[in-house]
Amino acid sequence: MxxxxxxIKKDFPLLSCEEHNNSLIYLDSAATSQKPQKVIDAVSxxxxxxxxxxxxxxxxxxxxxxxxxxxxxxxxxxxIKSERSEEIIFTKNATExxxxxxxxxxxxNLGEGDVVLLSSLEHHANIVPWHQLAESQGIEVRWIPxxxxxxxxxxxxxRLLEGVKLVAVSGASNVLGTVPPVRTLAxxxxxxxxxxxxxxxxxxPHRPTDVEELGCDFLAFTxxxxxxPTGIGVLxxxxxxxxxxxxxxxGGEMILxxxxxxxxxxxxxxxxxxxxxxxxEIVGLGAAxxxxxxxxxxxxxxxxxxxxxxxxxxLKDRFGDELIIHGPHDVSVRGGVLSLAxxxxxxxxxxxxxxxxxxxVRAGHHxxxxxxxxxxxxxTVRASLYLYNDxxxxxxxxxxxxxxxxxxxx
Amino acid sequence: MSGLEDLYREIILDHYRNPRNQGELEVPPAVxxxxxxxxxxxxxxxxxxxxxxxxxxxxxxxxxxSISQSSASMMTTAITGKTLEEVEGIIYSFKQLMSIHEKSxxxxxxxxxxxxxxxGDLQALQGVVKFPVRIKCATLGxxxxxxxxxxxxxx
Ligand SMILES: Cc1ncc(COP(=O)(O)O)c(C=O)c1O
Numbered sequence: 001m002x003x004x005x006x007x008i009k010k011d012f013p014l015l016s017c018e019e020h021n022n023s024l025i026y027l028d029s030a031a032t033s034q035k036p037q038k039v040i041d042a043v044s045x046x047x048x049x050x051x052x053x054x055x056x057x058x059x060x061x062x063x064x065x066x067x068x069x070x071x072x073x074x075x076x077x078x079x080i081k082s083e084r085s086e087e088i089i090f091t092k093n094a095t096e097x098x099x100x101x102x103x104x105x106x107x108x109n110l111g112e113g114d115v116v117l118l119s120s121l122e123h124h125a126n127i128v129p130w131h132q133l134a135e136s137q138g139i140e141v142r143w144i145p146x147x148x149x150x151x152x153x154x155x156x157x158x159r160l161l162e163g164v165k166l167v168a169v170s171g172a173s174n175v176l177g178t179v180p181p182v183r184t185l186a187x188x189x190x191x192x193x194x195x196x197x198x199x200x201x202x203x204x205p206h207r208p209t210d211v212e213e214l215g216c217d218f219l220a221f222t223x224x225x226x227x228x229p230t231g232i233g234v235l236x237x238x239x240x241x242x243x244x245x246x247x248x249x250x251g252g253e254m255i256l257x258x259x260x261x262x263x264x265x266x267x268x269x270x271x272x273x274x275x276x277x278x279x280x281e282i283v284g285l286g287a288a289x290x291x292x293x294x295x296x297x298x299x300x301x302x303x304x305x306x307x308x309x310x311x312x313x314x315l316k317d318r319f320g321d322e323l324i325i326h327g328p329h330d331v332s333v334r335g336g337v338l339s340l341a342x343x344x345x346x347x348x349x350x351x352x353x354x355x356x357x358x359x360x361v362r363a364g365h366h367x368x369x370x371x372x373x374x375x376x377x378x379x380t381v382r383a384s385l386y387l388y389n390d391x392x393x394x395x396x397x398x399x400x401x402x403x404x405x406x407x408x409x410x
Numbered sequence: 411m412s413g414l415e416d417l418y419r420e421i422i423l424d425h426y427r428n429p430r431n432q433g434e435l436e437v438p439p440a441v442x443x444x445x446x447x448x449x450x451x452x453x454x455x456x457x458x459x460x461x462x463x464x465x466x467x468x469x470x471x472x473x474x475x476s477i478s479q480s481s482a483s484m485m486t487t488a489i490t491g492k493t494l495e496e497v498e499g500i501i502y503s504f505k506q507l508m509s510i511h512e513k514s515x516x517x518x519x520x521x522x523x524x525x526x527x528x529x530g531d532l533q534a535l536q537g538v539v540k541f542p543v544r545i546k547c548a549t550l551g552x553x554x555x556x557x558x559x560x561x562x563x564x565x
Contacts, residue, residue, distance in 0.1 A: 348475035
């Protein structure tokens with residue numbers, strides 16, 4: 001399928017909604033993406049036509065609901081090239097997916113002095129669960145440093161890997177856009193008997209994902225950043241590992257048997273899905289995957305690369321040294337997330353004026369305070385691109401930035 | 411851009427560009443408190459020195475947006491030389507201005523207008539109310555000042 005962004009834009013009702021005078025410039029997809037009509041329809045038609053609890057009723061409607069949910073699991077499994085759909089565990093979001101690994105695998109397998117190696121790019125979701133294990137079981141959290149340009153500095157990797165039981169890195173940074181060499185890190189982890197977890201929250205939505213190629217053992221991502229609903233996340237894990245891991249939450253769905261004396265866990269994936277799952281959200285995420293497949297993830301990646309190149313060039317041409325674009329500038333190792341510092345205007349003030357021009361960007365620390373500290377800033381302005389953005393959105397950003405400069409130098 | 415002009419009044423930008431009473435004081439005799447805005451990562455430190463129930467010196471320091479920094483700067487000029495009781499009144503009025511109604515404070519019902527007129531320059535921050543996320547910026551220094559008072563009480 002050929003990729004025409006003006007057609008894509010039309011698939012997203014909010015982007016052309018009258019409420020916003022048809023003029024919303026949405027550049028905050030790293031926080032959450034907009035939703036195509038197909039996803040919105042899938043969620044509402046689930047409630048209009050299918051709604052029943054899953055894995056429980058013997059009536060046909062309940063079977064339909066169960067099928068809808070398990071079909072979505074198959075689709076998502078195929079989408080990331082997992083060999084077995086039981087390796088897809090539904091969670092609330094990426095944060096819960098990572099917590100599941102920390103609290104189940106981590107608590108059972110890590111102890112005093114064991115090391116979890118993180119990159120300096122991480123989102124709090126892939127930091128705090130490990131800090132918690134440091135508090136509860138005395139593990140050590142260690143950091144892979146960054147180079148000047150915001151890439152992982154792997155020169156000392158061998159030494160960093162000493163005593164490491166898990167390497168946990170983001171597949172793509174939500175602040176700098178950096179896409180670390182996951183395969184290299186996974187292989188290095190395996191060479192010292194460690195596992196590798198990838199926080200793919202900013203990866204899966206933007207490029208073709210193949211868990212075998214990535215070579216990792218766990219992959220966490222979140223539905224709402226990939227055109228899906230909020231409230232649904234995914235943990236993919238190798239079945240041998242998932243089978244060995246103790247359950248995370250206890251309750252209905254996750255058991256085979258319960259007696260007054262104890263319980264027997266269900267098989268994977270249900271072992272990790274206690275309670276009624278977010279069924280409509282799962283169905284919605286299945287529809288999001290269908291949508292992204294129909295566009296083609298290769299096309300999404302190529303479009304974002306082209307647009308990121310355009311954005312880097314446009315911003316450099318128009319603002320020169322007045323604008324700092326943090327992170328790598330080579331689009332082969334970065335995604336479409338642009339963290340900016342403009343003159344000495346505080347990010348909060350920049351985003352306020354941008355909003356006045358209909359441009360939605362995020363100002364803040366982006367839940368990555370350790371990275372902010374390394375960058376030597378408290379916050380940045382972050383503009384992030386997705387499949388529905390085009391050059392006119394980048395131009396609008398640049399125009400609004402120029403207006404911001406004028407406004408504050410009055 | 412009328413909304414924006416209203417938010418970023420000249421006096422606000424002036425305090426942002428030329429902050430008054432920026433810096434630190436020696437602790438003790440001063441007391442210090444630190445405030446954070448977890449949403450945006452802004453931080454402010456407030457030092458106050460109190461003699462005989464009067465604020466004889468105050469300094470603030472931190473990193474933050476024009477609203478949080480100018481509000482803290484204006485706060486320092488508004489309360490220097492005032493008694494703690496007077497300062498409580500100013501804090502109360504400022505919170506009224508920000509539409510934060512503290513039920514626990516007395517006489518807070520219908521006196522909004524008359525009680526905020528004594529704020530002087532601080533009135534310029536009124537435009538913030540139209541931008542609810544920015545209220546947290548404007549009140550950061552003030553909440554930190556209140557933490558200083560808690561420090562004082564503990565000492
Ligand atoms: C890199 C990264 N990891 C994790 C998360 C957390 O996602 P969620 O809040 O959906 O759990 C985010 C999103 O904010 C992210 O950008």
